Amino acid sequence: MPREFSRIDRIGDQMQRELAQLIQREVKDPRLGMVTVNAVKVSRDLGYADIYVSLLTTEELTAESPEAKESVSVLNKAAGFLRGQVGRAMKLRVVPQLRFHFDALQGYSRRMDSLIREAVGDKPAVERNDDNQNDPESKA
Secondary structure, three states, X not given: OOOOOOHHHHHHHHHHHHHHXXXXXXXXXOOOOOEEEEEEEEOOOOOEEEEEEEEOXXXXXXXXXXXXXXXXXXXXXXXXXXXXXXXXXXOXXXXXXXXXXXXXXXXXXXXXXXXXXXXXXXXXXXXXXXXXXXXXXXXX
């Protein structure tokens, strides 16, 4: 019977939950906005953990935008503190080095969604025909 999740995946999931709480409660830097931890990818040897974060703002952000750069910089400077806190919370013998990256996937998906809506319009994907509701053959 194959395992559903490897140990590395479970560590990444737990680390994501812990980091989300720690960033919200413990990091008191005013330059840091509303940060969401989207994903954590841990290397096989537990040497590094790449943490992908996004910011909650009204405008579209890219990795080059100043708010994103500043928030990622603040998080990378707090990585040592966060690493120690994660190690204590998860009781890991080896705690990976934390590397924070801006996740532009949400902005990309919003852009793709708007392009699809522009091309297709607001029509439903499947046309609903009200004549078929009263037809006994369509209920079979």
